[in-house]
Amino acid sequence: MRLWARWRAGARKRVRPNECGFTLVETLVALTLLAVATGLLIAAQSAATNLTRKVLEQETALWLARSRLVEAAAYPDRPPPEDEAPDRYEGVDYRTRIEYREIAPVDGIEVKDLPREQRLLEIRVQVSWGSRPQSMQLSTYRKLGRAAASDTVSKP
Amino acid sequence: MKSASRGFTLIELLMAVTLAAGVALLAATLMHTLIDNSARNAARLAQHLAVADLQRMLERAWASRQAAGFAANDKAVQFISSDKSVGAKPIELDCQSQGNAPKDLVLYRSLRQARDADAAAEDPGETLLSGLTRCSFGYLAPPAGGREPARWVADWEEGKPPPAVMRLDLTTAQGALPPLIVAVDSP
Numbered sequence: 337m338r339l340w341a342r343w344r345a346g347a348r349k350r351v352r353p354n355e356c357g358f359t360l361v362e363t364l365v366a367l368t369l370l371a372v373a374t375g376l377l378i379a380a381q382s383a384a385t386n387l388t389r390k391v392l393e394q395e396t397a398l399w400l401a402r403s404r405l406v407e408a409a410a411y412p413d414r415p416p417p418e419d420e421a422p423d424r425y426e427g428v429d430y431r432t433r434i435e436y437r438e439i440a441p442v443d444g445i446e447v448k449d450l451p452r453e454q455r456l457l458e459i460r461v462q463v464s465w466g467s468r469p470q471s472m473q474l475s476t477y478r479k480l481g482r483a484a485a486s487d488t489v490s491k492p
Numbered sequence: 493m494k495s496a497s498r499g500f501t502l503i504e505l506l507m508a509v510t511l512a513a514g515v516a517l518l519a520a521t522l523m524h525t526l527i528d529n530s531a532r533n534a535a536r537l538a539q540h541l542a543v544a545d546l547q548r549m550l551e552r553a554w555a556s557r558q559a560a561g562f563a564a565n566d567k568a569v570q571f572i573s574s575d576k577s578v579g580a581k582p583i584e585l586d587c588q589s590q591g592n593a594p595k596d597l598v599l600y601r602s603l604r605q606a607r608d609a610d611a612a613a614e615d616p617g618e619t620l621l622s623g624l625t626r627c628s629f630g631y632l633a634p635p636a637g638g639r640e641p642a643r644w645v646a647d648w649e650e651g652k653p654p655p656a657v658m659r660l661d662l663t664t665a666q667g668a669l670p671p672l673i674v675a676v677d678s679p
Contacts, residue, residue, distance in 0.1 A: 360504045374519045381526045388533040403673035410657045411642040
């Protein structure tokens with residue numbers, strides 16, 4: 337009986353700290369580290385998603401501006417369209433503004449001093465979008481008095 | 493017995509489990525949203541790339557289209573292009589329904605005229621875009637008599653000189669896309 341008691345006392349002494357399991361503090365530290373790592377991962381993923389969304393918005397704006405510029409340049413003599421309601425694509429509002437401006441082809445000459453057929457017409461399309469407004473602008477030039485776009489047909 | 497060898501009390505264990513569950517739930521929700529957004533962005537990106545390809549093809553083909561052999565309405569357009577990549581063949585662009593689903597449209601291109609059965613066997617055509625809920629063509633009619641401004645029309649009278657500008661309006665299940673407008677002399 338005494339021998340059994342001594343063996344049990346010895347066995348109790350052999351318990352080492354690393355066999356006790358985790359303390360609450362250790363568990364909380366591990367959880368905190370896990371939460372921070374997950375947070376960083378989510379932040380990185382979120383930044384990538386936002387960047388892709390911004391690129392897609394810019395591309396949509398470019399696509400719209402390009403189409404409007406082609407349309408505006410086809411018959412440049414017509415008056416610029418009135419302020420229209422914004423176009424909504426993929427949940428974002430895009431507002432387009434088209435401007436026509438007669439300019440001289442060479443610096444130092446006033447437009448009004450030139451005959452109409454020697455003037456250039458600058459066609460500018462601006463597209464703005466988003467709640468924190470971003471915008472992009474495309475422009476092209478047409479010679480005034482040129483043949484209308486409808487007259488231009490490729491010959492076989 | 494030392495306190496270190498006692499392990500957790502039930503309250504401590506519950507606290508740790510609750511915290512872990514809270515963190516895991518938050519992380520899972522955020523990850524789900526992010527994965528969802530990423531998948532949607534990837535689909536949009538693929539769609540933009542497909543439309544960019546279509547725009548390049550349309551610009552090239554339309555810029556060198558010929559006056560002869562032009563026929564158009566709001567659902568299809570046929571023309572002959574002298575563009576080298578096409579090989580001076582007739583092009584037909586067609587908004588078609590897939591099967592019996594009128595809201596599942598594809599934009600289809602074939603290098604033939606619709607009535608040319610022999611050519612149809614030779615060239616089965618190509619689907620340019622799919623998964624569309626709306627697909628229609630429009631044509632910019634020139635100003636009439638200098639007073640009426642140019643305006644978009646859905647049909648083009650046969651025999652009239654072909655229009656200089658064409659537009660393609662596309663809508664997918666996610667919503668409308670900006671119009672694709674091409675001109676014979678695009679800036």
